[in-house]
Amino acid sequence: MANYNPYENMLDVLDKAAQVLGYQKEDYEFVRYPERELTVSIPIRMDDGHVEVFSGYRVQHSTARGAAKGGIRFHPQSDENEVKALAAWMTIKNAIGNIPYGGAKGGIRVDPHKLSARELERLTRGYVRKIYPIIGPDKDVPAPDVNTNGQIMAWIADEYAALSGSWQPGVVTGKPLATGGSLGRNEATGRGLLFTLETWCEKNHKDIRNLTMAVQGFGNVGSVGALLMHQEGVKITTIGDINGTWHNPRGLDIEAMYVYANSHGRSLKGYTEEGAEIIPDSELFSQDVDVLFMAALENQLNGSTMEKVKAPLILEGANGPTTEEADAYFEKKGIEVLPDVMSNVGGVVGSYFEWVQNRTGYYWTEAEYNERLQKKMREAYEDVYALKEKYHVTYRLAAYMLALQRVVEAQNTRGFLG
Numbered sequence: 001m002a003n004y005n006p007y008e009n010m011l012d013v014l015d016k017a018a019q020v021l022g023y024q025k026e027d028y029e030f031v032r033y034p035e036r037e038l039t040v041s042i043p044i045r046m047d048d049g050h051v052e053v054f055s056g057y058r059v060q061h062s063t064a065r066g067a068a069k070g071g072i073r074f075h076p077q078s079d080e081n082e083v084k085a086l087a088a089w090m091t092i093k094n095a096i097g098n099i100p101y102g103g104a105k106g107g108i109r110v111d112p113h114k115l116s117a118r119e120l121e122r123l124t125r126g127y128v129r130k131i132y133p134i135i136g137p138d139k140d141v142p143a144p145d146v147n148t149n150g151q152i153m154a155w156i157a158d159e160y161a162a163l164s165g166s167w168q169p170g171v172v173t174g175k176p177l178a179t180g181g182s183l184g185r186n187e188a189t190g191r192g193l194l195f196t197l198e199t200w201c202e203k204n205h206k207d208i209r210n211l212t213m214a215v216q217g218f219g220n221v222g223s224v225g226a227l228l229m230h231q232e233g234v235k236i237t238t239i240g241d242i243n244g245t246w247h248n249p250r251g252l253d254i255e256a257m258y259v260y261a262n263s264h265g266r267s268l269k270g271y272t273e274e275g276a277e278i279i280p281d282s283e284l285f286s287q288d289v290d291v292l293f294m295a296a297l298e299n300q301l302n303g304s305t306m307e308k309v310k311a312p313l314i315l316e317g318a319n320g321p322t323t324e325e326a327d328a329y330f331e332k333k334g335i336e337v338l339p340d341v342m343s344n345v346g347g348v349v350g351s352y353f354e355w356v357q358n359r360t361g362y363y364w365t366e367a368e369y370n371e372r373l374q375k376k377m378r379e380a381y382e383d384v385y386a387l388k389e390k391y392h393v394t395y396r397l398a399a400y401m402l403a404l405q406r407v408v409e410a411q412n413t414r415g416f417l418g
């Protein structure tokens with residue numbers, strides 16, 4: 001998998017979707033290229049006085065349907081191709097969610113766990129100064145992703161205010177409540193995944209309370225998703241994060257794991273539970289469960305791991321966890337995949353709700369927020385499902401087809417071909 005290029009993977013699926021729709025290359029060629037890619041260098045004085053220079057990226061894949069929108073990731077392996085693919089997936093996802101955004105993503109190549117809080121703040125503010133010309137509430141609106149959180153979003157909003165001379169909370173979403181965040185956003189991606197699973201159960205005449213599950217990733221998406229699904233009766237026997245894989249055949253104590261991870265920097269390192277054992281990470285995918293919930297990183301289910309999967313259903317909370325090769329294999333084997341661009345859209349739909357509240361200055365209750373989220377998740381699922389049934393394709397292909405139709409229509413209506 002050394003040569004895995006997530007952007008190429010995205011293009012392959014996009015081309016297939018276009019083919020099923022009967023599009024010629026020129027009908028959608030523009031969607032194959034990001035509109036704008038910015039690479040920046042961020043010099044930081046570290047606490048001990050020495051200087052380090054970090055690479056950062058912001059890619060705006062599309063603004064056809066509205067301002068570019070998507071999270072920012074801090075990760076040691078972040079690079080141009082990863083951020084490009086993540087930005088394109090945002091275009092597709094935002095179109096499926098039918099929210100008025102294009103797609104973008106950002107990244108800094110750094111291991112944030114090695115930085116002090118002061119260094120992290122300086123790095124974040126340095127990054128904002130470099131991408132300042134291309135972001136704004138109507139231009140490009142960042143949000144959290146892997147290894148970023150509400151505090152980092154608050155620093156982004158504050159640095160933007162310092163540069164622009166005005167407090168504009170709608171420049172970034174996923175903020176803490178004290179800085180214009182919204183009730184519900186922190187849980188939105190996980191809650192949206194629960195709604196997706198519930199809709200799948202309804203369509204397949206399954207009772208969610210009878211499902212068993214294994215989860216990879218226990219950060220924002222994995223931990224909230226697992227907690228909410230557990231509360232609905234799903235039995236979660238296996239959870240893995242970067243530190244290890246925990247297994248309890250009687251069902252893990254998800255509440256305890258959630259509290260532990262959230263008081264240990266979103267990490268399960270050191271977690272113990274009576275009846276639970278630590279198993280090799282390589283055994284996570286081969287668990288004999290009903291659902292494999294992917295909530296870590298891309299390229300996890302690929303040519304080398306796909307044959308391990310025993311679960312008949314894969315729920316994608318992470319972006320891009322399944323390569324095209326693995327996807328084809330799962331289709332052949334009858335393993336159903338609820339794809340990222342449909343299933344985890346709750347995060348950005350929740351961000352849209354926050355942005356709407358920031359711009360109107362009128363804040364909703366959590367119950368209102370969750371009710372609207374449920375409605376949006378349902379609509380996204382049904383819109384994808386209708387195409388899946390009509391064309392007899394996978395959920396993923398149907399999702400890409402739906403997005404392609406919406407982006408192409410917006411682009412053509414605006415008429416911005418040169």
Ligand SMILES: NC(=O)C1=CN([C@@H]2O[C@H](COP(=O)(O)OP(=O)(O)OC[C@H]3O[C@@H](n4cnc5c(N)ncnc54)[C@H](O)[C@@H]3O)[C@@H](O)[C@H]2O)C=CC1
Nearest residue numbers: 145146147189217218219220221241242296318319344347
């Ligand atoms: N935060 C959000 O609102 C959204 C995030 N996503 C996607 O969901 C995924 C997870 O994001 P977050 O939960 O926000 O990130 P996070 O930083 O809160 O958590 C990431 C989790 O993945 C685990 N992990 C990392 N590498 C791993 C490995 N090699 N093996 C096993 N576990 C590993 C970490 O230990 C951690 O538990 C990413 O793909 C992200 O792009 C998608 C939609 C929205």
Ligand SMILES: O=C(O)CCC(=O)C(=O)O
Nearest residue numbers: 070071143145347348351
């Ligand atoms: O909330 C957002 O704007 C984007 C979240 C995100 O990065 C994602 O959906 O992958």
